[in-house]
Amino acid sequence: MADNSSKFPAWFIFFVLFFLHVDCSSAEGKNTSHTCIDGTYEHGGATCCLCSAGMYVKEHCNTAQQGKCESCNRGTYSSHPNNEEFCEPCISCSHPNANLEVDEPCTRARNAKCRCKKDHYCSSGTETCKICYPCKECTEGIKVACTANNNTVCNDNIEGGNNAKMIVGITVPIVILVLGLGLGFALWKNKHKRDRRGKHTQVQLGNGSAEAHVEEMAAFNVPLQELEARLPDIAEAIGWRDMRDVARRSNVSNTIIEDCQRNHPGEAQEQTFELLQKWVERQGKDASKNLIQSLQRSGTISKAEHVISILNRPNLPA
Secondary structure (H helix, E strand, C coil), rough: CCHHHHHHHHHHHHHHHHHHHHHHHHHHHHCCCCCCCCCCCEEECCCECCECCCCCEEEECCCCCCCCCEEEECCCCCCCCCCCCCCCEECCCCCCCCCCCCCCCCCCEEEEEEEEECECCCCCCCCCCCCCEEECCCCCEEEEECCCCCCEEECCCCCCCCHHHHHHHHHHHHHHHHHHHHHHHHHHHHHHHHHHHHHHHHHHHHHHHHHHHHHHHHHCCCCCHHHCCHHHHHHHCHHHHHHHHHHHHCCCCCHHHHHHHCCCCCCCCHHHHHHHHHHHHHHHHHHHHHHHHHHHHHHCHHHHHHHHHHHHHCCCCC
């Protein structure tokens, strides 16, 4: 009898240890089951999970608890996993006189896409287009219809075409010559006035003449609509490196700058054009003046003067 009573505690202890082992194994599985689907980043000595596309970091993680992600607010987005504390604003397709409309609406995980309105086209391509122009109307019939990327091509005149071409061939060169001479004289006269004013300033201020010239250039400004029409030429004149410096000095986030690079891999001019567009949207009506001032402060005076010469060109036809 005494022998049987000594075996009961041994079996009891065995079952207690067995259930404790199972419970510990289950707890350990729970602790290691958490994985970061979109990758990780370091913050405050802790390894945190990146927030998914369409979300931003509400609270960073620490050694005691996990971080918190929240969905982007209406009108903002994040297109890739990130550790940003805010989402980027969606692009607008409702700029005045741009003739754009929404092609794909903005979502939390994707920026909006714009397209030209009906009977309008954009020669720079619909992906990067900022201004669409009305399609040409043909009185002699359409040879090639207007598309989103190309203007209408009209049929040639059937009767009287040779006479019309002859008149145009004689008249157009004369008009161009007269306009060219007039424009050349106007530019020469304007340059002559600037040279005289610059010399006068130099006599009065001595070493301060360069600063006076900078202030004169900084006062230059043009309407936003005219600036947008010249953005492709301005982007080509500035180049990616200097445009990136202008954006950083204007507190444009690295996420926006990197998005412009990712959207156009290996195409520096397209990257520059997209970043310049975003920068102009942020600057508003003072964009041209601020751009010239920023280039001057960075020491790229020649590029600032090149931008001014582009903005001084005659207005584009409506």
